[in-house]
Each structure stands twice: as C-alpha cells, then as structure tokens.
Amino acid sequence: MEMFTRLLYSLFLVLICNGVPSVGQKKRETLLSEKVSQMMDWASKRSVIRMNGDKFRRFVKAPPRNYSVIIMFTALQPQRQCGVCKQADEEYQVLANSWRYSNAFTNKVFFATVDFDEGSDVFQMLNMNSAPTFINFPAKGKPKRSDTYELQVRGFAAEQLARWVADRTDVHVRVIRPPNYAGPLMLGFLLAVIGGLAYLRRNNLEFLFNKNVWAFSALCFVLIMTSGQMWNHIRGPPYAHKNPNTGQVSYIHGSSQAQFVAETHIVLLFNSAVTMGMVLLHEAATSDLDIGKRKIMCVAGIGLVMLFFSWLLSIFRAKYHGYPYSFLMS
Numbered sequence: 655m656e657m658f659t660r661l662l663y664s665l666f667l668v669l670i671c672n673g674v675p676s677v678g679q680k681k682r683e684t685l686l687s688e689k690v691s692q693m694m695d696w697a698s699k700r701s702v703i704r705m706n707g708d709k710f711r712r713f714v715k716a717p718p719r720n721y722s723v724i725i726m727f728t729a730l731q732p733q734r735q736c737g738v739c740k741q742a743d744e745e746y747q748v749l750a751n752s753w754r755y756s757n758a759f760t761n762k763v764f765f766a767t768v769d770f771d772e773g774s775d776v777f778q779m780l781n782m783n784s785a786p787t788f789i790n791f792p793a794k795g796k797p798k799r800s801d802t803y804e805l806q807v808r809g810f811a812a813e814q815l816a817r818w819v820a821d822r823t824d825v826h827v828r829v830i831r832p833p834n835y836a837g838p839l840m841l842g843f844l845l846a847v848i849g850g851l852a853y854l855r856r857n858n859l860e861f862l863f864n865k866n867v868w869a870f871s872a873l874c875f876v877l878i879m880t881s882g883q884m885w886n887h888i889r890g891p892p893y894a895h896k897n898p899n900t901g902q903v904s905y906i907h908g909s910s911q912a913q914f915v916a917e918t919h920i921v922l923l924f925n926s927a928v929t930m931g932m933v934l935l936h937e938a939a940t941s942d943l944d945i946g947k948r949k950i951m952c953v954a955g956i957g958l959v960m961l962f963f964s965w966l967l968s969i970f971r972a973k974y975h976g977y978p979y980s981f982l983m984s
C-alpha cells in the first residue's frame with residue numbers, strides 16, 4: 655500500500671514537472687519558435703544576418719535561445735578605413751554561403767554581423783575595441799574565452815574559421831569557394847605563348863639550351879613570388895586605397911598585416927632594380943668590354959643597388975613601425 659502511494663506521488667510530481675507545462679514555459683516555447691523562424695527567415699534572404707543593437711539584444715543576448723550565433727563584429731564603412739575588415743568580410747561570406755547552401759544546413763547555427771556604425775552600443779556593451787572580431791554565442795551559457803576567434807594567430811581564411819566553428823558548435827561546414835578562373839587563364843596564356851614561340855622557332859630550338867633564357871625565367875619566377883603575387887591571388891586585396899574624405903590615394907598599406915596589389919608591384923619593381931644593379935656589377939667585373947664602359951656599368955650598378963635598396967627599406971619601415979635601421983633616407 656505504501657508502495658502504491660509513493661508511486662502515485664511520484665507520478666503526480668512527474669505530471670507537474672513535465673506533463674502539464676506552466677504558462678511561463680508555454681510562452682517561452684512560443685517565443686523561442688518565433689525567434690527561430692524569424693532567424694530562419696533572415697537567413698533565407700542573406701547568408702550573413704545583419705544586426706543592429708536591438709536585434710542583437712533580442713536574438714542573441716536574451717533567452718530563450720537553442721541556436722548558436724557566430725557574429726563578426728566589424729567596421730565596413732569606408733570612413734573607418736579598415737582594410738582588413740573588408741578582406742575578413744569576404745572570407746566570412748564564403749563561409750556563411752557554404753553553410754547556407756549546404757545539404758546539412760539547420761537552424762542550429764546562424765552567421766551574423768554587427769557593424770560598428772549600426773550597433774556601436776553592442777561594441778560598448780561587450781567592451782570591444784578592435785575589428786574585425788569573431789565571437790560565438792553558444793546555444794547555452796555565455797561565450798567563453800575560446801568562443802572568441804584568435805584572429806591574430808589563425809588568420810581569417812574561411813577554412814580556418816570553419817575549423818573553429820566546428821570546434822565550438824559541432825557544426826561542420828565544408829567551405830566551397832566560387833571558382834576563380836584568373837589563375838588557370840594566365841597559365842593557359844603563358845603555355846600558349848611558349849608553345850607559339852617554340853612553333854615559330856621550330857627549326858632552331860637552340861634557345862631552349864640557352865643559359866640566359868633559363869636564368870631570366872627563374873629570376874622572373876623568384877621576383878613574382880617574393881613580391882607577394884601569390885598572396886594577392888589567394889587573398890584578393892584591393893589595388894590601392896582611396897581615402898573618401900581627403901581623396902588621397904595610398905598605395906602602401908600602413909601595417910605589416912596586409913598589402914595592396916599596387917604595393918606588391920612597387921616591391922617587384924624595386925627588387926628587379928636591385929637585381930639589375932647586381933647583374934651590372936657582376937658584368938662590370940667579368941666582361942671583356944673596354945674599361946670605360948665597365949666603369950660606367952660599375953657606377954650605374956652601385957647607384958641602382960643603393961637607391962632601390964634604400965627605398966625598399968623605407969617601405970618596410972613605413973609598414974613595420976619601430977624598425978630601427980635605415981639607409982640613405984628615412
């Protein structure tokens with residue numbers, strides 16, 4: 655009999671706790687499903703949901719929530735002059751699109767962004783003073799230390815971000831990039847030129863055994879690679895930056911974290927000039943031209959090396975603030 659009472663009692667307790675939802679719980683449930691369907695609605699319109707302070711407080715900060723939100727805090731307005739923000743934004747779009755259009759897409763994770771000029775109150779609330787910053791707001795609890803992405807260490811490539819998202823939310827995003835035809839096209843063009851040359855000179859292929867041709871090609875390859883053309887190809891930075899307020903164009907990025915395309919061309923030119931100077935000096939010492947010409951070559955070589963090396967150093971100093979050494983000019 656006692657057993658039966660106890661059973662009845664526990665059944666009663668179970669009913670109270672689970673079976674009959676209280677009014678508050680029901681409200682919470684409707685609120686949650688409203689929020690989820692609103693988020694889904696936004697996500698169907700754009701892969702990265704834009705949030706201002708109000709939306710952030712309602713859909714990210716306030717409970718109830720059963721979804722994670724990855725947020726990129728950024729400053730994309732031109733007057734903020736955040737070049738890195740633009741590049742990070744492109745990678746973030748690639749990541750969010752890969753998730754949005756994958757078969758695995760669910761309402762477990764959403765990608766959103768808060769721009770400083772639309773939600774500076776959020777920046778203040780979170781005590782944040784640098785952009786871009788990526789933070790995961792987990793479905794349960796507050797963001798922990800590791801919910802802030804280590805941008806300085808890991809960079810902002812979409813693949814790295816995806817790894818971090820998988821780590822924090824258990825959602826695996828396979829990054830799919832829109833195809834880039836520039837690389838294969840250039841390669842095809844180069845092969846066509848080489849093939850054409852070989853065809854035109856098919857009776858005289860001796861140039862293939864010419865040391866200078868190979869040396870020159872190798873030098874071109876080295877100059878292209880060391881000046882950062884591959885980096886441009888991968889990151890796709892802007893050609894230069896025009897300050898919208900003053901109209902002033904800067905060709906050199908002001909930090910060592912990034913570079914403009916124009917900058918790599920300048921570095922390419924300067925490196926070639928230094929190399930040219932070296933070659934002239936070498937020729938001056940070893941060729942059998944008359945001594946007057948060799949003297950001129952020697953002076954020109956020294957001039958080229960000194961001038962362009964000095965300019966290279968000043969570019970480096972402009973990017974890497976506090977570098978102590980300079981040569982000829984500051």
Ligand SMILES: *[C@@H]1O[C@H](CO)[C@@H](O)[C@H](O)[C@H]1NC(C)=O
Pocket residue numbers: 683686687690720721761762
């Ligand atoms: C979150 O809750 C809503 C409403 O109950 C539900 O539709 C949705 O599937 C839930 N999401 C997850 C990831 O469980």
